[in-house]
Amino acid sequence: MYELIPVTEQSYYIQNPSKIGLVRLNDTDVCLIDSGNDKDAGRKVRQILEAHCWRLTAIYNTHANADHIGGNKYLQGQTGCSVYVPEINREFTKHPVLEPAFLYGGFPPEDLRHKFLMAQESDASLLTEDTLPEGFEIIPLPGHYFDMVGFRTPDDVVFLADCLSSRQTLDKYQISFIYDVAAYLKTLEMVKSLSGKMFVPAHAEAVEDIAPLAQYNIDKVWETAEKITFLCREALGFEDLMQKLFTEYGLAMNFEQYVLVGSTVRSYLAWLKDTGRITVSFDQNRMRWTTI
The missing domain is CATH 1.10.10.10 (Winged helix-like DNA-binding domain superfamily/Winged helix DNA-binding domain)
Known part of the structure; x- marks a missing residue:
């Protein structure tokens, strides 16, 4: 766990329950795509940064589920990095109780106010094309969660956030979390047609051909x-x-x-x-x- 996996010479991911993307911007500077579940995840990421003498400049969150933003606060405090989050999700990073409240439909009981559903608050700015490093592309991925996005890196690695579940997860739990079913199906159809050097979903294996897994997710929805x-x-x-x-x-x-x-x-x-x-x-x- 928390092993740094190279995808290309520039793009990596950190293996953990929700993959963290890491992209080298030059010899010393890197950015992250998401930050893991909590302070412990952030600490593991910091250790990787220090071991490679890398400086973290920014975290680009795909969406504001707790397992994607939980390391924001720790890493921001340790490194002074910027954090960028899409539209509605920005409010969830500043007011994390919104996630369990949204899921529960009211003020959440204590049983739901824990790190798996409620991250520590972090100071995030609005994600726009202008906030991205040169050569990055935002890929809208609506359906799983509010305004979720993925990213294409300059070396053509595509980080797909939570728009896909692994076959193993779908076979075990059958129902994956979806906010907007119609938008989710459109996203999966779009993902089927994407080209890229490598695709990195947050909760499935990195693959060169994403179409079969996208179709499996579509079939499960229907x-x-x-x-x-x-x-x-x-x-x-x-x-x-x-x-x-x-x-x-x-x-x-x-x-x-x-x-x-x-x-x-x-x-x-x-x-x-x-x-x-x-x-x-x-x-x-x-x-x-x-x-x-």
């Missing part, structure tokens, strides 16, 4: 949509639907899984309703979802 549509042949309340999904997929419910899967299922229901496949009714003050 499979989940069909499962929800099938279960809603009988009018179901949200809690009943969640219980059936967890049981059929063999998932163990806890607070984290409830909000992560629950938020995603609500996104599926919104998409299925907006596209005319599911309707909503209210019976005895209960909302019920029914396949049309």
Whole structure:
């Protein structure tokens, strides 16, 4: 864990549960793409920087999930580096309670206010093309999270953030976190057609050909949509639907899984309703979802 993996002479990633990109800008300066989950991740990154006599100039966050921004505060305090974050995500870095609050739908209980869902606050500026080093490109990747982006480096390595899950993760958990299903599917179709020297997803292996994994993720989205549509042949309340999904997929419910899967299922229901496949009714003050 936290091994520095070279992709090209200029681009690397640091192996950890959510890959951290590292790009050499010259002989001494480097920038990061995301910063890991917490202070400990930041400390490991600092040790790598010191071992190579590199100076960290900036962190470019793909989005504001805690496992991508958790090292920001420590590294910013240790190195004085700048931090840049896309649009809405900037508020999540300054007010990290927004992530568990968004997932829970209200003020989150203590069970959700921990480092895996709530990073330490960090001072971030707005990510724009002008803030990037020369030769970098921002790649919009909406769907998984608010305004998520990836980056293409000057040597044609593409960092894809969380727009893809590994086959192993999808086979084990079946449902990956999605904020906007329609946008997510469009992103995956776009990613299928991308060219690049190497593709580095945050939660899957780096590969030269990303299209097969993108298609596998697309297929899983449609499979989940069909499962929800099938279960809603009988009018179901949200809690009943969640219980059936967890049981059929063999998932163990806890607070984290409830909000992560629950938020995603609500996104599926919104998409299925907006596209005319599911309707909503209210019976005895209960909302019920029914396949049309």
